Amino acid sequence: MKNTLTAFLLFFCVSNFAQEIAENVSEPSEKAIKFDAQVRFQVLYPIQFGDHVLSEAYDSKPGLGFSMSFLNIKNFKFGAGYNIEFYKVTDKQLTGEFGTSHNSSVFGTVNYEVRVTEKFSVHPNVGMGYAVLRNKDKGSNFGKQDGTEYRAGLITDFKFNKTISLIFGASYIYTKYEINTAPEFEKFFGDSRKIQLSIGLQLD
């Protein structure tokens, strides 16, 4: 959680600093630093792997994602996003007597845009944020786990026109959840690794 706060503070410092520069700089630099919103809506599919409860005792279901870039410094795009992923319990002996869990996360990202052709570009990106895994069963709440997530991925976009692009993405996401349990189960409930695939639309 401390790391997440530090990342957000750093991000806002950079934003404010960049804004001041943008207001005071001459013509050529204004092109390098821009406030330019780019919004993405995505359908997500997480593929959990490794020795973690989410990969051993759950089935992944499609989730939803929303992200936004709003500050461009040269080819770097700074932004933030929100993801929610849904999981169905398949082994209650490992989880407890509830049917579903969902993982939601809020994160900051930095993308680097590489324009391959006029209509096609790729965006390697890294990010970090806060995640929470909530356990539910028919309206009953079976507790939650807070965590910190670290992500690295690649988004590709195909421009239909000036405003709309089709995007595909793949991210590797490591989440460190808070956990108190017997030592042999700390990693099993604490360290989640997944590949998150996504498809969606980008509005420029």
Added chain:
Amino acid sequence: MIEIKQLIQNLASLLKINCMKKIPLLLLFALTSCGIAYDGETRLITETTVLDRNGNLLQDIEVKITAQNGSYTDVVSSGFSNATGNTQLIFPKPENSSMEISFSNPALGYETKMFYDVTPDDFDNYKLVMDQVVVLKADDIVNLEVQFVNTFADNKTFVSANLVGLVAAPQLLNQTQQQFNGETQAFRVAKNQTVIINYTLFDNATQLSSDYSLPVLIENDPVVQPINY
């Protein structure tokens, strides 16, 4: 000035009406938002081995953990013993609740064996290991009625008593004997065993307590065991 006063009064009455309307909603929210809370960041583990009275490992015995908090009850975890009689259940820690751990399979003819009043304090480093839990078959159980009868001949008073043996009754963790109250009391016990009734009497003449131990042979039929003092 009067208009302002009037305005304040109107506002006050409006607020009062709105608050009155909200009270049932708040009450409803308070009632529906109660229940058992869980600490999802704490995972408790129970490990058990289930046996029959002859020491045979039992498969397919259902183990169920129930949390209770006042009138609220939740099944927090359940599962079945494997081929080697072992079960492992992992579940989020219920807050401010006690738990019951039960073992049963009526389809295979086994009576429910229950441990009650289990709390997170009973877990050592988040784990509760119950080495051997013996379950009894329903047709292997018979009634034992113990009757403490004060004849007043010996001027003695009942102090305490317990029963040691294979008993089909809810019990506390690590409890090896059933306490009873010195009056007529019935127990459901395993057939073909010898149970021990330990009891203490106080001699009013000598002002001393004395301990007694009475073995009772249980065969296939119900037993009534009087103890006169």
